[in-house]
Amino acid sequence: MSDSEAPARARILAAAAAVFAEQGYAKAGVKEICARAQVTTGALYHHFGGKPALYHEVLAVSGSRLRAVMAEAADRATPGARAVRAALLAAWDLVQADRSARLFLVQPAQAGDTATVDFLRGLWPWAPSAVAPVLLAAWCGALQAAMTDPEGDARLVLDGMLRGLAGDIA
Numbered sequence: 001m002s003d004s005e006a007p008a009r010a011r012i013l014a015a016a017a018a019v020f021a022e023q024g025y026a027k028a029g030v031k032e033i034c035a036r037a038q039v040t041t042g043a044l045y046h047h048f049g050g051k052p053a054l055y056h057e058v059l060a061v062s063g064s065r066l067r068a069v070m071a072e073a074a075d076r077a078t079p080g081a082r083a084v085r086a087a088l089l090a091a092w093d094l095v096q097a098d099r100s101a102r103l104f105l106v107q108p109a110q111a112g113d114t115a116t117v118d119f120l121r122g123l124w125p126w127a128p129s130a131v132a133p134v135l136l137a138a139w140c141g142a143l144q145a146a147m148t149d150p151e152g153d154a155r156l157v158l159d160g161m162l163r164g165l166a167g168d169i170a
Helices: 005-027 030-037 041-048 051-075 081-097 101-105 107-111 114-123 131-148 154-166
Strands: none
Touching: 005 030, 005 041, 005 051, 005 101, 030 041, 041 051, 051 081, 051 101, 051 114, 081 101, 081 114, 081 131, 081 154, 101 131, 114 131, 131 154
């Protein structure tokens, strides 16, 4: 990739992340993404081939960032359920702060997020294999509940469930 292509590609990724986070995959339009990135639709198709590939790239970049935050939080916790709890709550706080929760709520993204499932399994390797995907699904469900009812207590419920797994409920 030449130096002249890198800025356009980066602008497209940043614009797409913002539009997907605001509107979700289905409502996000290629024209709006291109307008925000100040590129032509041809540039988007040149770099990514289309909206589905662009979305998956945005998700890969966002997922990597999310897992980095999760790893940092988990490193400060006792291994096992407590590390998983710390990781998922740090991930929650990140997506709430940067308003990117909608990126992680598209059904194919949830089902195909093997990197995050594998990451969670690594934090608690002695847990049954179904624990990690179930906890990731609970995290996504709590995000969806919070989007539906921003004043609700979805994070509190998620935290309570995770505390129960970790044996931290008095």
